[in-house]
Amino acid sequence: MAHQLSRPAWRCGCGEPWPCAVRRAQLLEDYSDRPLQLHLLMGGYVADALADLDRPGAPDAETLRRQLHEWLPPRTPGGSR
Template structure:
């Protein structure tokens, strides 16, 4: 189980205090969804929708890159 979960509504990592998903969590998710990149994209898309609501001040393109740009 990860200790790199999001702290809401700021979407910072609870362990390393970096923007979530942090590098560690991304690596964990890539391992967990190694054979299911579409499912990972859908999963992260749900987080993106929530983050867009919480951080309405953030640039939408930046949030998309943050939540989906690293998904293969």
């Protein structure tokens, strides 16, 4: 699959930062009826990213935060979109 994560650089197989626009669209579609699970999934990636911060080629923490969180749909109290 062209849109797989490559660590520790946190790049997509297409060359863009992961998740790239294509992968984000896939994730949003796959989790369209389960937004909380999408947030939890991405939280797991944050934990993985934190483990990579000191590895050569890894982005800095702020870059990873933007890559992994800024594109997520907002969560509202009570779990609805």
